[in-house]
Amino acid sequence: MPERKRRRQSGGRRGKIAAREQGVTNYRPYIERKIPxxxxxxxxxxxxxxxxxxxxxxxxxxxxxxxxxxxxxxxxAGADIDGERVRFPKGLCREIIQSNAPSEYIQHAxxxxxxxxIGGRRTVLVPAYGSPFVRDLDEGRRYATxxxxxxxxKLAYMSPNLHHSGGTICxxxxxxxxKRHFDMIYSHIKYSDKPFMxxxxxxxxxxxxxxxxxxxxxxxxxxxxxxxTSLINANSPLTFDDTMLGAATVYAENNxxxxxxxxxxxxxxxxxxxxxxxxxxxxxGLAGMAYIQLVKPGAPVIFGTFASAVSMQSGAPTFGTxxxxxxxxxxxxxxxxxxxxxxxxxxxxASKIPDAQAAYESANTLQASALAGVNxxxxxxxxxEGGLSMGYEKFIMDADQAGMLxxxxxxxxxxxxxxxxxxxxxxxxxxxxxxxxxTQANFESAFYRxxxxxxxxxxxxxxxxxxxxxxxxxxxxxxMLNEYEAPALDPAIDEALLEFITxxxxxxxxxxx
Amino acid sequence: MSDSYLENEDDIILxxxxxxxxxxxxxxxxxxxLKEEIEEGTNILLSRGWSPERVLNEALVAGMTIVGIDFRDxxxxxxxVLLAANAMKGGMEILKPLLAETGxxxxxxxxxxxxxxxxxxxGKNLVGMMCEGAGFEVFDIGINNxxxxxxxxxxxxxxxxxxMSALLTTTMPYMKVVIDELVNKGIRDDYIVxxxxxxxxxxxxxxxxxxxxxxxxxxxxxxxxxxxxxRQQNSA
Numbered sequence: 001m002p003e004r005k006r007r008r009q010s011g012g013r014r015g016k017i018a019a020r021e022q023g024v025t026n027y028r029p030y031i032e033r034k035i036p037x038x039x040x041x042x043x044x045x046x047x048x049x050x051x052x053x054x055x056x057x058x059x060x061x062x063x064x065x066x067x068x069x070x071x072x073x074x075x076x077a078g079a080d081i082d083g084e085r086v087r088f089p090k091g092l093c094r095e096i097i098q099s100n101a102p103s104e105y106i107q108h109a110x111x112x113x114x115x116x117x118i119g120g121r122r123t124v125l126v127p128a129y130g131s132p133f134v135r136d137l138d139e140g141r142r143y144a145t146x147x148x149x150x151x152x153x154k155l156a157y158m159s160p161n162l163h164h165s166g167g168t169i170c171x172x173x174x175x176x177x178x179k180r181h182f183d184m185i186y187s188h189i190k191y192s193d194k195p196f197m198x199x200x201x202x203x204x205x206x207x208x209x210x211x212x213x214x215x216x217x218x219x220x221x222x223x224x225x226x227x228x229t230s231l232i233n234a235n236s237p238l239t240f241d242d243t244m245l246g247a248a249t250v251y252a253e254n255n256x257x258x259x260x261x262x263x264x265x266x267x268x269x270x271x272x273x274x275x276x277x278x279x280x281x282x283x284x285g286l287a288g289m290a291y292i293q294l295v296k297p298g299a300p301v302i303f304g305t306f307a308s309a310v311s312m313q314s315g316a317p318t319f320g321t322x323x324x325x326x327x328x329x330x331x332x333x334x335x336x337x338x339x340x341x342x343x344x345x346x347x348x349x350a351s352k353i354p355d356a357q358a359a360y361e362s363a364n365t366l367q368a369s370a371l372a373g374v375n376x377x378x379x380x381x382x383x384x385e386g387g388l389s390m391g392y393e394k395f396i397m398d399a400d401q402a403g404m405l406x407x408x409x410x411x412x413x414x415x416x417x418x419x420x421x422x423x424x425x426x427x428x429x430x431x432x433x434x435x436x437x438x439t440q441a442n443f444e445s446a447f448y449r450x451x452x453x454x455x456x457x458x459x460x461x462x463x464x465x466x467x468x469x470x471x472x473x474x475x476x477x478x479x480m481l482n483e484y485e486a487p488a489l490d491p492a493i494d495e496a497l498l499e500f501i502t503x504x505x506x507x508x509x510x511x512x513x
Numbered sequence: 514m515s516d517s518y519l520e521n522e523d524d525i526i527l528x529x530x531x532x533x534x535x536x537x538x539x540x541x542x543x544x545x546x547l548k549e550e551i552e553e554g555t556n557i558l559l560s561r562g563w564s565p566e567r568v569l570n571e572a573l574v575a576g577m578t579i580v581g582i583d584f585r586d587x588x589x590x591x592x593x594v595l596l597a598a599n600a601m602k603g604g605m606e607i608l609k610p611l612l613a614e615t616g617x618x619x620x621x622x623x624x625x626x627x628x629x630x631x632x633x634x635x636g637k638n639l640v641g642m643m644c645e646g647a648g649f650e651v652f653d654i655g656i657n658n659x660x661x662x663x664x665x666x667x668x669x670x671x672x673x674x675x676x677m678s679a680l681l682t683t684t685m686p687y688m689k690v691v692i693d694e695l696v697n698k699g700i701r702d703d704y705i706v707x708x709x710x711x712x713x714x715x716x717x718x719x720x721x722x723x724x725x726x727x728x729x730x731x732x733x734x735x736x737x738x739x740x741x742x743x744r745q746q747n748s749a
Contacts, residue, residue, distance in 0.1 A: 013579055017588055460732075
């Protein structure tokens with residue numbers, strides 16, 4: 001009697017659909033770059049910019065407004081003080097930074113699998129930040145609410161190509177200004193387990209953020225580790241204000257990371273040239289980062305830049321144009337020479353809607369950011385209208401681009417399998433590779449596959465409703481929110497957070513400032 | 514055999530399945546491109562007294578229909594469809610001589626080739642494969658075919674369908690040359706003529722006198738099945 005054959009049951013259609021929905025990509029908490037940096041200035045050019053930044057710091061100086069603590073610290077460090085104006089001897093800021101600031105650091109997430117390393121050859125992709133408005137295809141443009149905020153936190157949590165929950169992912173204007181930070185920080189903790197950013201709109205709000213982080217991570221852990229990375233803007237040109245310095249001081253004292261970011265609309269807030277703008281950015285960045293190191297030597301600090309060119313025709317900021325791309329590339333090189341992590345870039349655009357202008361402007365800035373070596377890429381997803389509006393569909397489109405950036409930065413594998421010599425031997429001249437054993441073994445992860453780009457025939461596309469990219473993205477974010485499941489949070493921590501928030505909110509009146 | 518092996522719920526023995534379960538399993542096995550399993554399943558059904566025609570239609574063609582739908586919808590990828598078609602072919606090899614003996618016809622027959630001047634055949638190959646998957650007997654006459662080449666193949670194989678493809682805008686008009694010649698010879702209505710290729714559209718297909726333009730391989734197979742069955746009903 002012949003042996004009865006037993007076999008494993010095959011999954012068929014159900015098995016395949018389930019497997020395809022799961023996706024083939026293993027979540028990576030950040031990108032490890034394997035391609036060179038794109039640089040456009042040689043050492044001589046970069047040294048010229050550094051020399052001029054030193055002259056700026058020494059001759060013109062930086063103003064630290066309404067913030068005596070900064071004046072005192074710089075005075076003790078050897079700077080020349082004239083009221084609120086601080087002038088720095090040549091090389092002072094660089095020396096303070098280089099002898100204290102870490103070249104990279106780990107930002108811890110409440111889920112340790114999502115910890116990110118910021119600096120070196122890594123890139124962390126982060127949602128857009130700060131929009132008062134949100135926009136979607138169904139309801140158009142409207143003021144953001146805390147509900148929108150939660151939605152974007154959920155979408156970022158579910159996006160495998162975004163590594164960070166971000167910060168003020170949109171501004172929840174339905175909550176009083178002086179209390180909305182509680183709801184924002186709570187949303188990041190409750191609805192995501194990726195790392196997040198802290199409130200910077202008042203030192204007290206920064207302190208509340210640290211207090212909430214301690215409830216999640218524990219007091220000792222927060223004192224010894226970085227669990228927050230927060231955005232500190234210079235008030236360009238050549239000025240820092242007390243709000244930003246106050247928040248920065250709270251974070252630095254608690255060993256939490258800050259990114260010192262000149263926010264430059266070139267032509268208005270800096271000279272109208274690339275070389276002039278990068279000189280100013282370096283001077284401002286050096287002064288801000290040196291301040292942080294004087295507050296707490298060794299506190300993680302990122303050199304950030306956000307640059308846009310102002311239309312000389314109308315005065316409006318423009319995005320996705322070549323000159324700010326050059327600014328970013330040069331500042332990236334300057335940050336590497338200084339030895340600190342670099343923040344810039346994102347999916348920047350001026351377009352009001354997720355249209356062709358939005359797509360090409362954003363692609364221009366996203367790819368330039370990746371090539372420039374950005375370590376912390378704020379504004380990766382959602383940005384519309386110069387940051388005035390956070391787009392649901394745009395978020396999905398940018399998150400798709402983010403996935404492509406990761407593949408681009410992966411570079412080229414030269415393993416025996418990748419060299420594919422067996423495939424040539426199998427197929428030979430005139431055949432096709434679609435059925436080759438090598439293809440069968442590799443096709444699933446071989447090429448980046450977009451979930452929202454349509455590559456089907458014209459006829460199929462038409463039959464399926466002639467949808468443009470934004471319409472497909474619209475279905476996608478709705479599907480994601482429908483399927484969202486919150487990551488587990490220890491009920492005791494949740495209770496402690498809610499108790500803290502209720503208590504703090506009852507301690508002062510609602511205010512809209 | 515160890516007990517743990519017996520207890521594994523995932524393990525199955527095809528022979529122990531009822532007809533209904535076996536057909537369902539063969540649909541899954543086709544979907545997963547398991548050629549040996551399809552061959553075994555085909556033999557089991559035949560040994561249970563199924564007619565070759567019924568095995569072809571209910572087990573193989575019905576299974577490949579699911580493959581075609583999921584290929585169109587982006588769930589199955591090209592290399593997977595190739596594996597499925599290859600598994601189907603395994604079953605067909607067993608059925609072919611039996612079908613011939615009983616005088617039963619396959620789903621249909623087809624002559625397919627790229628037109629004169631056009632050597633781009635990957636799309637045409639995919640169409641051929643999908644049509645084979647749908648149960649067609651496909652005579653692929655390759656690339657760069659002249660009117661004479663097509664006519665020789667039609668004469669030899671007497672197919673239900675003539676399929677022509679082109680990738681180049683400069684070669685696609687040759688389809689009209691072939692169809693005009695069919696008309697001149699008074700044999701245009703003997704064949705269903707399907708055309709395809711990236712630069713074509715529905716309008717072009719009708720303008721050159723084809724019966725249908727097929728936008729991709731999955732659609733070509735579906736159209737081929739539908740048109741042959743319609744034609745058989747009309748002539749019955």
